[in-house]
Amino acid sequence: MLTLNHFNFNVSNLERSLQFYQEALGLREVQRKAPEDGRFIIVFLGDGKTDFRLELTWLRDHPQPYDLGECEFHLAMQAEDYDAAHARHKAMGCICYENQEMGIYFISDPDGYWIEIIPAR
Template identity: 60%
Template sequence: MIKFAHNNFNVLNLEKSMAFYEEALNLKEVRRVEKPDFTLVYLGDNGETPHTLELTWLKDRKEPYNLGENEFHLAFVTDDYEALHEKHKKMGCICYENPVMGIYFINDPDGYWLEILPVR
């Protein structure tokens, strides 16, 4: 058997990223690993799924991460698409909208893309 465990994003400012994910997507810390050179924080969706997002903060890292031209992203499904879209619009974090497909994307503080989908 093989199953997903988590996804990882490296972040420059752990507190800023955690605040963004809680405000934008209601993700909350479920586990933390503290080491001298780095901190890992696992964010969960309040028990809706077992999947977590691991934020890795390398304590001596000062320059932004080069995310390249890959269009990798995480996707989130919501049962209140219109309200979440309005919230993200007010936050100023929408980076791309595709009205034909009925989806949009937001950016986190490090530039990672997060897809927002309605329940279909």
């Protein structure tokens, strides 16, 4: 039996991404890995409720923006207070797509990754 452990996004500016994920989604750093030569930094973020982690990877030798293709993948997060989350994300200016018929919306992180926000069901 396999269980979900983590999902990775490579980021171009680690500090900017850490600030975004804390402000937008309430995720906090739970683990960090960095070799002495500084070629990469891996930070795992958690929600404080589940064991699932979001891994942010910064690579020193990848200065160009990441090519996300058609962005046909995304991470989904459930909002306990959907209206409050929507208001916060609207104020941050990070909502990139809304589907009112389905009752969901997406935000975009600083590198262009999409995160789906769904209400508690």
